[in-house]
Amino acid sequence: MSCKRLAIIGAGSSGLVTLKHALDRLPGWEIVCFEKGGDTVGCWGNPYPGFISTSTKFTTQFSCYRKWDCEADPASRAKREDFFRGAEYGHYLKDFSGAFGLEKNIRLHATVDRITKVEEGWKLWMGEGTEVFNHVIVCTGLAERPRKVKTHLPVLRSMDELPEGKGIVVVGGGESAADIAHRLAAPELGNRVYLSLKTGIRVSPRYHPIRGVPSDFLRNRLMLSIHRGLRNAIGQKFVEARIRHREKFERAFHANPEGHAKDEAINARRKQWDARLTAAAKDNLFNVFHTKSDEFLDDVAEGRISIIGPPKGDGFREFSEFDGEGIIEIEPDIVCPMIGYTSGLEDLTDGELRVRDFHLGCLHVRHADMFLVGFARPIIGNVPTISEMQAKLVISLIAGNLERPRDLKARHEQERERVEREFPLLNTEALLPVEMFPYCDQLASMLDILPTVRKVGLRRWWKIMRAPASTLHYLDDDYDADAVDSQRVHSPPLITGLLVLIKLIDLVYRRMRRRASSRGSVCPG
Structure with a gap:
């Protein structure tokens, strides 16, 4: 050539x-x-x-x-x-x-x-x-490419034309599953939709009760700098509090909410299911992979989607009760498997x-x-x-x-060990x-190209740590210092103060883990 x-x-x-x-x-x-x-x-x-x-x-x-x-x-x-x-x-x-x-x-x-x-x-x-x-x-x-399921029923794919007036079981708990269940549950289609879950789901709202801004805009580098184990443990408690006290969060942080159902009974059912799904997700796959397709919770609260457990056998007629011990019998017309990539x-x-x-x-x-x-x-x-x-x-x-x-192979082996240890429920081969x-x-x-204090100065670095996390912050040819200076910080001072406090705890936590790791008692984080 x-x-x-x-x-x-x-x-x-x-x-x-x-x-x-x-x-x-x-x-x-x-x-x-x-x-x-x-x-x-x-x-x-x-x-x-x-x-x-x-x-x-x-x-x-x-x-x-x-x-x-x-x-x-x-x-x-x-x-x-x-x-x-x-x-x-x-x-x-x-x-x-x-x-x-x-x-x-x-x-x-x-x-x-x-x-x-x-x-x-x-x-x-x-x-x-x-x-x-x-x-x-x-x-x-x-x-x-969802896994094949053994069934005599027709199988629906997410990009297929949506059926009308059918009983449909959607299998899976990821964003794609929640999204297709929501689409199938549109009132004008007249479907009976069941969402079959093996575990719960941790649902992150598109718009957060803190300030009413997209959840993306509250996820900053200060928060993400905290060790994942500590962050997830504290985050679990925060999510539970956010679900139970959503209205208080919205009032305290001036969320100016729009779009909530006006019916108190529907709002109560939405909150109840959000809490149940979050509780059942603890320590499972979908507490790791959050779901931001939160509209399906409205469908659940309004009765257009029924949450059920995994199928019993291959017939898709009997299902375990979600977070219970009972058996649910249904007669679906279609199965929509949404598990696997x-x-x-x-x-x-x-x-x-x-x-x-x-x-x-x-x-x-x-x-x-x-x-x-x-x-x-x-x-x-x-x-x-x-x-x-x-x-x-x-x-x-x-x-x-x-x-x-030069040590790519050794680095890779170490990285593979970490991934397999932290994500045992995932097919990390694919x-x-x-x-x-x-x-x-x-x-x-x-x-x-990391934005460090030495490279950008203390004032700008602190702004980057509090602003919505973005790849716009990296110091390459696409970096715009003026855009960083003008970027909006949505995290309230109270939340920022709590994160600083948690970060101080995090430093001690990491030191303790390193000491324990050197004694061979735990794996390093």
Whole structure:
């Protein structure tokens, strides 16, 4: 090959932001982005009528293409204008692609069927033709591919046309399950919807009773700097208090709530189910992965969704009672399984590549010319901005601006042990669960772009610690100091003071864990 060639597979949000940074940092390279579909809006560009994202526009936008601030105008709350609605995210991606002239490097309707390792790099198989590239970045991400269920009943997928007048069992407790259950329970459809849960769910409200702003805007770096174990323990108590005393929180912190049901009985049932689901989630999977599709709680309170336990056997006729010992018998018409995600990476590479073999979900431990972007699954957060940080790291390595860690294999083994220990209920062979900002900070540290006191000064650093956490804070070419100075802080002084107090406890807590770890009694956090 006369010049270096880079292949990017997938032109959704992860592929587009990777392509943008590759064109910026790799002059003289031949860069091709392959997209099997006919557009570049990805799977969430315009998924279905009435779609509302669970992360805000502010936290989901790329740092290299800013369009929104974190002001949180109360007038926008009723229409959920702080979030992407309908095709808005697709329009954002199209504008992004046009602003940086990415279309000329994208091949639409180009399906990569297989990837194989060759001496020069990697061979991509497409239909009857092949092409060889020096480096490959796979950006196809995690596809929703629920596990197969044994049933004689028709199976509904989340993107299928919604049925009417049917009895439907939705199986699963993640955001996708809660979202499809909510859509199926729309009054005009006349469905009987059952949400089958093995454990509870920790539901995070889109708009928080503190200040009435999106929950994203109260999640700051001061909070996230606290050890996860301590943070989750205190957070559990806070969530329980927030559910029980929502109205008091709203009055105390001037939330100016809108959209609550006016019927006191319905509000009481919503609160009761929120508390039951949270209590049953303790120490289970969906207390780790929060659900921000909170509208389904209104459906539960109003009787359009019935919460039931897991099925007994394969017939989907008998179910355990949720958080009880009884048996519930129903006669559903349709089953909608919403459990499980897959990368498709092993199929694409004939088993040669697995997600678990990529350090931090993006650097292959053996092949220095193969990368992933968009395969990390955030506990709470969003994929696009995580992907941008991964893209910056990967492209810096390819460009030679960053040295590949010499002890990568050892680092990876240590990281795998931690992931498997902390997420025993997840299939970590197929996905990498991450805490969004601690994970992004880890990548930023490798890139030497973390906003430290030494680099930004005490005043600006303290502002960054209290403002809504964002990848806009990293000190790279996209950093805007004036934008940081003007950023709104939504955390009330009382909450900030409590976080500072907890941080002092956290320092002692971490020291105690390190001492205990040195004696071999616990694993380090």
